Amino acid sequence: MKIAITGKGGVGKTTLSGTLACILSQRYKVFAIDADPDMNLASSLGIMEPISPISKMKDLIKERTGAEPGSSFGEVFKMNPKISDLPESLSINYDSEGNLKLLVMGTIDKGGEGCICPASVLLKALMRNLILKKDEFIILDMEAGIEHLGRKTAEAVDLMIIVVEPGLKSIETAARIKKLAGDIGIPKLACVINKVSNKMEENFATQKIKELGLEVIGTIPRDEEVIRADMEGHPLAKYPDSAAFKSIAKIAENILS
Numbered sequence: 139m140k141i142a143i144t145g146k147g148g149v150g151k152t153t154l155s156g157t158l159a160c161i162l163s164q165r166y167k168v169f170a171i172d173a174d175p176d177m178n179l180a181s182s183l184g185i186m187e188p189i190s191p192i193s194k195m196k197d198l199i200k201e202r203t204g205a206e207p208g209s210s211f212g213e214v215f216k217m218n219p220k221i222s223d224l225p226e227s228l229s230i231n232y233d234s235e236g237n238l239k240l241l242v243m244g245t246i247d248k249g250g251e252g253c254i255c256p257a258s259v260l261l262k263a264l265m266r267n268l269i270l271k272k273d274e275f276i277i278l279d280m281e282a283g284i285e286h287l288g289r290k291t292a293e294a295v296d297l298m299i300i301v302v303e304p305g306l307k308s309i310e311t312a313a314r315i316k317k318l319a320g321d322i323g324i325p326k327l328a329c330v331i332n333k334v335s336n337k338m339e340e341n342f343a344t345q346k347i348k349e350l351g352l353e354v355i356g357t358i359p360r361d362e363e364v365i366r367a368d369m370e371g372h373p374l375a376k377y378p379d380s381a382a383f384k385s386i387a388k389i390a391e392n393i394l395s
């Protein structure tokens with residue numbers, strides 16, 4: 139199953155992605171893909187060493203596409219680089235059993251819309267390969283803009299989760315994501331409400347999401363343990379008794395049911 143996690147900046151996409159990946163990897167093979175420019179997924183898994191994103195692997199980009207990253211406009215390079223071996227060779231094993239693997243995509247400094255440069259061609263090909271070919275769980279931590287998924291890749295995403303927090307800004311972003319997701323053919327959308335402090339906030343967000351015609355598949359409370367885990371550089375999965383972890387475990391069950 140392929141799950142893309144999106145939403146406005148700072149709503150908790152990475153916390154949800156990392157924790158869901160940990161929970162699902164207890165039963166399934168999981169590829170966690172960091173496609174968010176902030177590249178925080180590794181630290182939400184408790185991996186503190188710096189990781190070089192694929193977008194910055196100059197030698198690899200040159201070897202596979204035949205061109206230097208950032209090469210000048212008009213340079214000829216391969217549009218269909220060979221990438222089938224890369225998901226395994228470039229991923230970082232999170233656990234000793236190899237059930238949870240992490241891939242950090244990185245970002246391309248775009249010169250304009252729809253940048254076609256060697257690095258972006260390689261990343262897109264890699265994403266397509268992972269999403270279309272792998273039958274494991276894929277958890278894709280994304281930025282709010284989802285156009286770069288591309289229509290063909292989007293069709294292979296089974297579920298897109300939009301994370302919202304109680305407040306109109308993240309709901310407005312959810313509305314925009316819903317429209318884009320419809321445009322590129324994402325088959326199923328659902329919302330998770332994060333950072334909920336009380337019933338009033340939960341009711342507010344639930345009502346707004348309903349008005350958008352979206353389903354809520356879970357609510358995560360605002361929880362000091364999430365902040366503690368973040369400060370200590372631990373994954374939230376290290377705090378299985380925390381209210382936030384338990385709520386995400388329920389969301390995982392919901393997804394699997």
Ligand SMILES: Nc1ncnc2c1ncn2[C@@H]1O[C@H](COP(=O)(O)OP(=O)(O)OP(=O)(O)O)[C@@H](O)[C@H]1O
Pocket residue numbers: 145146147148149150151152153154174176178332333334358359360361362364365368382
């Ligand atoms: N349920 C929660 N309770 C308390 N704090 C939370 C909760 N969820 C997330 N946070 C905190 O909010 C901040 C943003 O979370 P996170 O990095 O997961 O969001 P994001 O949407 O991935 O952000 P970005 O868009 O910047 O990548 C972090 O400091 C995190 O610890």
